[in-house]
Amino acid sequence: DTGVSQNPRHKITKRGQNVTFRCDPISEHNRLYWYRQTLGQGPEFLTYFQNEAQLEKSRLLSDRFSAERPKGSFSTLEIQRTEQGDSAMYLCASSPVQGITEAFFGQGTRLTVV
Amino acid sequence: TQLLEQSPQFLSIQEGENLTVYCNSSSVFSSLQWYRQEPGEGPVLLVTVVTGGEVKKLKRLTFQFGDARKDSSLHITAAQPGDTGLYLCAGTLIQGAQKLVFGQGTRLTINP
Numbered sequence: 001d002t003g004v005s006q007n008p009r010h011k012i013t014k015r016g017q018n019v020t021f022r023c024d025p026i027s028e029h030n031r032l033y034w035y036r037q038t039l040g041q042g043p044e045f046l047t048y049f050q051n052e053a054q055l056e057k058s059r060l061l062s063d064r065f066s067a068e069r070p071k072g073s074f075s076t077l078e079i080q081r082t083e084q085g086d087s088a089m090y091l092c093a094s095s096p097v098q099g100i101t102e103a104f105f106g107q108g109t110r111l112t113v114v
Numbered sequence: 115t116q117l118l119e120q121s122p123q124f125l126s127i128q129e130g131e132n133l134t135v136y137c138n139s140s141s142v143f144s145s146l147q148w149y150r151q152e153p154g155e156g157p158v159l160l161v162t163v164v165t166g167g168e169v170k171k172l173k174r175l176t177f178q179f180g181d182a183r184k185d186s187s188l189h190i191t192a193a194q195p196g197d198t199g200l201y202l203c204a205g206t207l208i209q210g211a212q213k214l215v216f217g218q219g220t221r222l223t224i225n226p
Contacts, residue, residue: 004156033214042120042202042216043157056213091156093214100145100164101206103214105156 002026004106006092012112013082020078021109025094032075033103034067035091043091049075050097082113117141118203118217126223129195135188135220137203146186146205147214148177157202183208193224 005024013019025032031050035043046065047057051072064082069075079086089110093103121136137146145164149157161170163179163186170177174197176189186205190197204216 006156031212035216040200040219040221042204042219045213045215048213093156095214100162101212101214102147102159102162103204104159105149108154108156110154 004092004094004104006090006106006109008109009107010110010112012114015084015113016081018078018080019082019111020076021090021092021111022074022076023092023106024074025092026104027073028096029094029104030072030097031095031101032069033093033095034075034077035093037089037091037108046077079111082111084113087111087113116218117207117215118205120201120203120217120220122220123218124221124223126225127193128225130192133190133193133222135201135222136185137187137217138185139205140184142183142208143205144183144208146179146183146203148186148188149202149204151200151202151219157200190222193222195224195226198222198224 007022033048034046037043045058047067049069052069064080067077089108091108093105095101095103119138147162148160150160151157161177166181166183168179174191178187201220202216204214
C-alpha cells in the first residue's frame with residue numbers, strides 16, 4: 001500500500017498524559033500536513049512541513065503541541081499534558097511540491113482524553 | 115473567521131433528487147479541491163479545479179470554479195444513498211503560504 005499511513009488508529013489516554021502520533025506520507029511527496037477535526041466539522045490546519053522544514057504552525061496551536069519531521073520522511077505529532085478538549089481526529093496528509101496542492105489523507109488517529 | 119464558507123451545512127433529501135453545495139470566499143484561490151469523507155476515515159479527494167470558470171464532471175457530480183476563483187459549487191444529479199457523506203471544499207490561497215485550508219463541510223444524507 002503506497003498511501004498515507006497513520007498510527008495508531010485509536011488512542012485513549014488519561015488527562016495529563018503525553019501522546020505521540022506517527023504519519024508516514026506517500027514516499028515521493030515532499031509536503032506533509034497535520035490537521036485536527038472535531039465531529040461534524042472541517043479539518044483545522046495545525047502545521048505543515050516541506051521536507052524536514054516546518055514552514056507554518058497555526059497560531060491557535062497550544063505550546064503543548066509539537067511536530068517533527070526529522071529526515072523529511074515520516075512525521076510525529078506530540079501532545080503534552082493532554083486535556084479533554086484535545087479529543088479529536090488527528091489527520092495527516094501529504095502532497096508533492098510541484099504543481100497544485102492536492103493533499104492525500106491518511107485514515108486519521110482518533111484521540112479520546114478521559 | 116472561516117476562510118471558506120460552505121452552504122448548506124446539513125442537507126437531507128430523497129433519492130433521485132438533485133442538489134447543489136456551495137463553497138464561497140472573499141479570497142482568491144490558486145486551486146480548489148472537493149473531498150468526501152466517511153465517518154471514521156480521512157477525506158478522499160474527488161476533484162481539483164484550477165482555472166476560473168472551469169467545469170469538471172465526475173459521473174453524476176459536476177464541479178464548477180467561479181470566474182474570479184473565489185467560489186466553487188458541487189452539483190449532484192439524481193442523488194443516491196451511496197452519495198451520503200461529509201463533503202469538504204479546500205483550497206490554496208493565491209498569495210501567501212501553500213497550506214490547504216478547509217471549509218466546515220456539508221453533511222449530506224440521501225434517504226432511500
